[in-house]
Amino acid sequence: xxxxxxxxxxxxxxVEGALYAGVDFYAGYPITPSTEIAEVLSQRLPQAGxxxxxxxxxxxSMCAIIGASLTGHKxxxxxxxxxxxxxxxxxxxxCMAEIPCVIANVQRGGxxxxxxxxxxxxxxxxxxxGTHGDHAIIALTxxxxxxxxxxxxxxxxxxxxxxxxxxxLLDEAIGHMREKLEIPAAGExxxxxxxxxxxxxxxxxxxxxxxxxxxxxMSDFGGEHRYNVTGLYHxxxxxxxxxxxxxxxxxxxxxxxxxxxxxxxxxxxEYFLDDAxxxxxxxxxSARSAIHLAKNRREKGEKIGVLELQxxxxxxxxxxxxxxxxAKSVVVVEMNLGQVMAQVKASVDNPEKVxxxxxxxxxxxxxxxxxxxxxxxxxxxx
Amino acid sequence: MAVQDYIxxxxxxxxxxxxxxxxxxxxxxxxxxxxxELDKNDIVMTSGIGCSARISGYVDFHSLHTIHGxxxxxxxxxxxxxxxxxxxxxxxDGDALAIGGNHFIHAARRNIxxxxxxxxxxxxxxxxxxxxxxxxxxxxxxTAPYTTIDNDFNVVDLAAAAGATFVARSTxxxxxxxxxxxxxxxxxxxxxxxxxxxxxxxxxxxxNKGGDAAAMMENYKNITAPVGSKTLEENPExxxxxxxxxKERPEYCQEYDKIIEVAMxxxxx
Ligand code: SF4
Numbered sequence: 276x277x278x279x280x281x282x283x284x285x286x287x288x289x290v291e292g293a294l295y296a297g298v299d300f301y302a303g304y305p306i307t308p309s310t311e312i313a314e315v316l317s318q319r320l321p322q323a324g325x326x327x328x329x330x331x332x333x334x335x336s337m338c339a340i341i342g343a344s345l346t347g348h349k350x351x352x353x354x355x356x357x358x359x360x361x362x363x364x365x366x367x368x369x370c371m372a373e374i375p376c377v378i379a380n381v382q383r384g385g386x387x388x389x390x391x392x393x394x395x396x397x398x399x400x401x402x403x404x405g406t407h408g409d410h411a412i413i414a415l416t417x418x419x420x421x422x423x424x425x426x427x428x429x430x431x432x433x434x435x436x437x438x439x440x441x442x443x444l445l446d447e448a449i450g451h452m453r454e455k456l457e458i459p460a461a462g463e464x465x466x467x468x469x470x471x472x473x474x475x476x477x478x479x480x481x482x483x484x485x486x487x488x489x490x491x492x493m494s495d496f497g498g499e500h501r502y503n504v505t506g507l508y509h510x511x512x513x514x515x516x517x518x519x520x521x522x523x524x525x526x527x528x529x530x531x532x533x534x535x536x537x538x539x540x541x542x543x544x545e546y547f548l549d550d551a552x553x554x555x556x557x558x559x560x561s562a563r564s565a566i567h568l569a570k571n572r573r574e575k576g577e578k579i580g581v582l583e584l585q586x587x588x589x590x591x592x593x594x595x596x597x598x599x600x601x602a603k604s605v606v607v608v609e610m611n612l613g614q615v616m617a618q619v620k621a622s623v624d625n626p627e628k629v630x631x632x633x634x635x636x637x638x639x640x641x642x643x644x645x646x647x648x649x650x651x652x653x654x655x656x657x
Numbered sequence: 658m659a660v661q662d663y664i665x666x667x668x669x670x671x672x673x674x675x676x677x678x679x680x681x682x683x684x685x686x687x688x689x690x691x692x693x694e695l696d697k698n699d700i701v702m703t704s705g706i707g708c709s710a711r712i713s714g715y716v717d718f719h720s721l722h723t724i725h726g727x728x729x730x731x732x733x734x735x736x737x738x739x740x741x742x743x744x745x746x747x748x749x750d751g752d753a754l755a756i757g758g759n760h761f762i763h764a765a766r767r768n769i770x771x772x773x774x775x776x777x778x779x780x781x782x783x784x785x786x787x788x789x790x791x792x793x794x795x796x797x798x799x800t801a802p803y804t805t806i807d808n809d810f811n812v813v814d815l816a817a818a819a820g821a822t823f824v825a826r827s828t829x830x831x832x833x834x835x836x837x838x839x840x841x842x843x844x845x846x847x848x849x850x851x852x853x854x855x856x857x858x859x860x861x862x863x864x865n866k867g868g869d870a871a872a873m874m875e876n877y878k879n880i881t882a883p884v885g886s887k888t889l890e891e892n893p894e895x896x897x898x899x900x901x902x903x904k905e906r907p908e909y910c911q912e913y914d915k916i917i918e919v920a921m922x923x924x925x926x
Contacts, residue, residue, distance in 0.1 A: 321920035342734025
């Protein structure tokens with residue numbers, strides 16, 4: 276089969292990625308600017324024998340995909356701002372019960388109803404800490420449609436590998452912008468299927484007993500092993516337990532299975548970093564402006580580079596420290612009040628050299644916005 | 658199969674208080690499953706949070722103990738993704754109709770094939786006796802020290818109005834009748850609601866001078882009468898027991914299969 280070329284919105288690129296990855300169950304509630312993901316999937320899923328359901332709210336959508344994942348399906352939901360807030364309790368449940376699922380959040384301006392049709396990257400911290408309690412999470416992002424496609428596939432692969440919810444943090448500009456997408460032939464990109472148990476019928480199956488490599492083999496609901504799934508701390512059979520040892524070990528397992536694998540999970544791109552004196556760290560649609568500016572200034576002989584993060588959580592502190600160690604200044608380019616900047620500051624040896632170039636007014640941050648700040652940092656005036 | 662083969666015996670004795678009605682609901686339900694000769698692997702029980710919700714841990718089915726109020730939403734995902742499974746969804750009254758009220762009416766509207774069991778004890782038991790949307794007016798609860806002024810829902814009317822195609826009510830005093838109703842509900846193709854009045858002597862009974870468990874159960878006998886009976890006709894203040902709604906309407910998963918058929922034809926053109 277040949278590669279297919281399409282001219283699509285970012286939200287459609289996300290759908291293409293999900294379908295390529297094998298999504299076969301979607302539950303959602305319409306909310307701008309994520310609606311096209313639901314609309315296109317409502318058409319495409321049944322064509323492939325999959326299921327789409329429009330639930331009564333965002334909470335129900337999140338719960339429904341968890342239920343469907345337990346019967347062995349690859350599942351996703353998509354939302355924006357307020358909907359993401361509503362989903363948090365059930366996202367926490369999926370973390371605790373270790374259920375693979377993908378949640379796309381096409382970010383819009385917040386808090387509250389905020390700025391529905393405008394761009395923002397304000398949900399970075401919510402993706403990490405939106406639900407209560409300690410836990411780990413994986414969150415990916417993308418700055419162009421080819422990457423949206425690939426990161427969506429990655430989101431499914433990581434969810435199935437680590438039995439965890441994976442959050443796809445897109446933004447309004449990426450979601451609604453149109454550009455070229457090349458869809459590779461089936462089989463070209465590797466897909467991960469969840470590990471299924473090899474324990475035969477009648478033999479004690481322990482759904483929460485990790486193998487040596489940390490993975491938990493699953494059994495589909497409706498299959499031969501009947502087990503319990505709960506959001507309470509639970510033993511290896513899935514039954515509630517408040518034993519200090521069980522609680523301690525389970526929480527550490529939930530966090531460690533992600534943190535220990537940070538190198539396998541981290542995704543990034545770099546542009547002109549080798550000799551860069553000024554490094555722009557960015558992601559999503561703001562990374563496009565950062566990359567544009569860097570290319571432009573390189574032509575004029577300025578040593579500017581870009582580190583584009585494609586995975587935000589777990590935050591790649593070591594990577595950022597290493598890449599930024601020789602830079603005079605590091606400028607984080609994002610459309611919020613410095614959510615990733617705080618992480619970058621915590622990563623580098625000298626936080627004083629980290630600056631923020633941002634916009635929070637619902638307008639895209641432009642290369643000239645970034646340039647203005649850079650000039651100040653460089654001591655060259657405006 | 659014997660009824661004890663449907664339970665996870667290692668978790669007994671259960672955590673419910675002595676005299677709690679929930680054990681009787683479990684008994685009625687298991688006897689229904691036993692009499693229908695259902696395969697344990699075909700059943701998924703989804704519950705929410707609260708005393709009632711612990712029921713899913715005791716049954717040897719696929720069991721999903723979810724978050725407060727959302728049992729039906731989880732169950733919808735399970736059922737639609739694997740329609741051949743039988744979904745049993747026991748819920749407490751607050752679980753089903755306060756925080757879960759939205760899911761309740763929408764599951765009924767869709768007419769998705771599952772059996773919702775409202776274990777109605779008119780109180781939040783696990784959190785220590787706060788009033789629920791089924792408490793009704795004039796009830797004492799830890800959050801209603803001067804008695805409640807909140808009206809309650811009539812579960813039967815609400816379920817019927819929302820579109821449930823099977824609606825029934827019974828009490829734990831009438832355990833065998835409950836089994837019959839549950840059998841009908843499980844066999845019914847569509848969204849079934851069975852309300853079972855179940856006592857919480859620990860919180861509701863103590864605060865409202867309901868007497869001990871036996872007295873509370875006795876009361877269920879006195880305040881109810883079978884649907885269609887003369888007693889009920891003559892005493893409209895009594896609560897009806899039995900089947901209120903039983904009708905055919907297209908079931909959601911089956912309708913979705915038709916969507917797939919249409920979509921696939923369109924795609925192959
Ligand atoms: S608190 Fe009430 S509902 Fe809960 S177990 Fe005790 S008697 Fe039953």
